Amino acid sequence: MWSQGWTSLRDAQEWAVPALIGADQDVIIAASTAAGKTEAAFLPVLSNLLNDTSTAGAVLYISPLKALINDQWDRLSRLCERLEIPVVAWHGDVSASKKQRFLKSPEGILLITPESLEALFVNRGSSLPGVFQNLRYIVVDELHAFIGSERGKQLQSLMQRVETVVGRQLPRVGLSATLGEMSLAQVFLRPNNPEQITVINSTSTGQELQVQVRGYIERPMQQVVADHGKRQSSEEDATDEETEESGSKVAIAGHLYKVLRGHNNLIFPNRRQEVEWFADRLRSLCENDGVLNEFWPHHGSLSKELREDAERALKAGDPPASAICTTTLELGIDIGNIRTVAQVGCPPSVASLRQRLGRSGRRAGEPAILRGYCRERVLTDQSDLSDQLREGLVQTVAMIRLLVAGWFEPPRSKGMHASTLVQQCLSTIAQMGGASAAQLWNDLIASGSFASVTKGDLMLLLKGMGEKELIVQDSSGLLLPGELGERLINHYEFYTAFTSDEEFRLLRDGKPLGSLPVSRPLSKGQRIIFGGRRWQVQDVDLEAKVIVVTPTRGGEPPQFDGLGAQIHDRVRMEMRSVLSETAPCPFLDKQAQSLLQEARQTFHALGLGEKSIVGSASASHLVTWQGDYTNDALALLLRHVGIQCENSGLFLDIAFGAEDSLKALRTVAQLDVSNLEPILENVENMIREKWDWALPRPLLMRSFASSHLDLQGAVEIARKISENQYQ
Structure with a gap:
């Protein structure tokens, strides 16, 4: 703290000290992006490890992303360099020798993904009591990213299984963006005892937010084709791609180039192919002006090297760099200071927009800047009701209004996720060298991780797994991997509980x-x-x-x-409010105001208020x-x-x-x-x-x-x- 020049702690960091120093309670630290959640947790956690040296101490830190683990390893290593507390990253890209050193001397901070933790259970089940014997805390980063997903169910199950292995309850610490319904995070972190969790909710006020949403009219296709035909008759080398590029996308790219150059920014189109299109267009504009390219694509289909090139350019900050990206840059990888977040098209959700905007304006005194770009068609007698009501623009306006009001979608936490229970049954059977139905019930379900699963459901599930040859039962009633189950458990893809959207x-x-x-x-x-x-x-x-x-x-x-x-329901209700009002929307440009007015006229003409x-x-x-x-x-x-x-x-x-x-x-x-x-x-x-x-x-x-x-x-x-x- 002295070397960093800190003169005070932030509110969440101050409140976390008495809650965490004794390693005797579950805690959730909720704060906006870049509010110092990592330090809020680890300053008291590391103090605990140093205060009690009678036994070795260890912390299990679970993160949703390998890239975030690498980022936090660097951050925590700097924090721990004078404390002689080891910090070990554990995922597929980490060498076996480094992992082996931790297994021989399991102390310090172990940074791991749920998938790598699952692999430990499957491959080293018998040795885990020794590996986890020194644990004093389980810390889950980006807690909100897990709630309501298959991966979240896997994580809940794994936390319970860690406690079963060590034979005692461990304090669970969740680091999260602030949630509209904090009770969901509490139930997620400790399903059987959520009311006992200490919640630290940062009250630090956000910085000034500057917003502009620009409207663009998409010309009718016949006009685009006609204009293209005229060009082709005079330009023999014209291509079909120019037809696609002659509409509002070109205008949006031109405006992005004009207002974003010279600073670090994030640009979020909604589709992967649009990421590539805008990256190519913006790079071409740089080349045409004879200046250094400042625009980098970033999405899940790119190679790791290309993604890291974009991340390094953003982190360096000089020369300036902007990433055109998908959700890959939403979570907390440190990419330095971002001036503007540009959203091309309607945001996927208010929560996603909020996560993206948390990247902007991190420096003291700088505003967070959001620029929105909405494309709409010219209305004709054949226009769909969606176009008549300007659905994309109105949804964007509604989401921004909800964002400013502090509302965002609560995670959908009622999912049964029986799929993940299949994986956890197989993993537990592999870990223990065989398990009874009663053990599976006690270890996986009684803890509350799969709260909607009954004993009858479990028996039906196990019967189905037997029919699929995933498991077999020996004469004593012990459940063992079946022929197919054995092959799948030994496959490298077994450890993930989810599949990407195919x-x-x-x-x-x-x-x-x-x-x-x-x-x-x-x-x-x-x-x-x-x-x-x-x-x-x-x-x-x-x-x-x-x-x-x-x-x-x-x-x-x-x-x-x-x-x-x-x-979400709340977004559509807000869209109704936007359409039923008459006052201009203060953050729309002239074209967008005109489009909103058209939508409101349609709303009233059709009587959709009644x-x-x-x-x-x-x-x-x-x-x-x-x-x-x-x-x-x-x-x-x-x-x-x-x-x-x-x-x-x-x-x-x-x-x-x-x-x-x-x-x-x-x-x-x-x-x-x-x-x-x-x-x-x-x-x-x-x-x-x-x-x-x-x-x-x-x-x-x-x-x-x-x-x-x-x-x-x-x-x-x-x-x-x-x-x-x-x-």
Whole structure:
């Protein structure tokens, strides 16, 4: 502290000392990005290790990312260099000799990912009591990133298994961005005793926030093609790519180049291909001006070396560097001081926007700067309702307003994640050289990690695993790895509880159209939007990851296609508020103000403040102002009662008029949604998590519904609309 020139501790750092110094309680430290959470935890934790030297002391630090471990290793090594406390990073890129040294003398700070910790359990199960005997704390970094995911379930299970191995409860310390519902973090960190956790919530006020959202009009395709044809007749070397580049994207790239050059910035388009497009365009603009390139792409498909090049350029800061990136730069890897965060298109969520903006304005006295760029189409008689209501722009405005108000999406924590339980059963059996059903219950479920799993569910799961040859049972009742289970446990991919979102290839008449990630329930006959056209799903091949489609009728699809992100109820309600108001929005430029005004005129003209169903006698739009978990569930329930419809984001497209739609909603309002079989029988893509293929169908349905649908919310909204009570 002396060498760093600190004159005081931040509030969270001060409050953490009495909470952590005794290693006798669970603690959550919640603060904004760059608020000193790492020091808040480790100053008292390291003091504890130094105060009591009668036995060796160790800390298990668990992080979601290898890159973050490398970053924290550097930071903690500097903190510990005078204390003679070793700091050891443990992941796939760390040498075996360094790991071996820790195993021989397990003390100090061990930085590890959940996957590497899982590998320790599987491969060194018998030696773990010795490895973990000196543990005094379990520290989980970026706690909020784990809640509500398969990986989070794995982490909860692993923390409990560590305590089972050492034979005592260890203080758990969670480091998190501030959460709207802190109770979710408490339940996650200690499922069986959340109320005993000490919560330290930093009250440090954020710095000034400067926001501008710019609107852009996308010219009609016919005009772009016509202009392109004129150029081609005069320029023989013109290419088809120029058609794509002649719209609003070029204007956005030009503005980014103009306002961002000379500083460090982050630019977030919503799609990987747009990351590449903007990186290429901005680099070309640098070349055209004869200046050094300042723009670097950063996404998960790039090689580690290329990603690290971008990170080094940002960290160096001189010359200036901007990264065009996906979510890869959202979490807490240190990339130095960022001046501006640019969001191209609508943010995926308020929480994501908040995480991104936490990168900006870290220096004292500097504001955080957010620049938004929204593309909308010229309205015609054929325009989709989404375009008429300027869905992308209005959603962006709603999310920024919620961000300023301090609201963001709570993690969806009710998921059953039975897939992860399959992995944890196999891992525990491997660790112990065999386990009974009772041991699996006590070690994995009784602790609260899988709170929605009953004893009956576990027996059904184990029976299914036996049928899949994942496990076998010997004459004494001991469960052992089966033939397939043995092979999978020994595979290097076993340790991860999750799979990345795989993209499905779209085929039409055997010809590929491209690929897209699918995060929504998918049924045959359903319509989807891709490549600026509407398609009907004819077949889904889960193993080959192929969707066979045919063209379907309909007007021009909307500019805004929902991006695949699951939008929360609160965001859609805020969109309703944005549209119902008349006052100008203070952070929109002139073009965006004009687009918002068009959307408000449509909202009032259709009477969407008073009614939920608009359209013709043969087709209608059902506007619920609910999020996608509710809308996806409502679309499934309407299809279940014979009404063809799709969730289009802000509204449901229904192939019937208002009267038939209301009648169907009354039927939905009376449904018993506890019987999942008939409701989900036509959903083709329920296998979403890594081990879902091993689940018996009843458990698969419950697990899928718990993570991806709000069926009860859908029944409730159907009742409100059908009774004309929805306001």
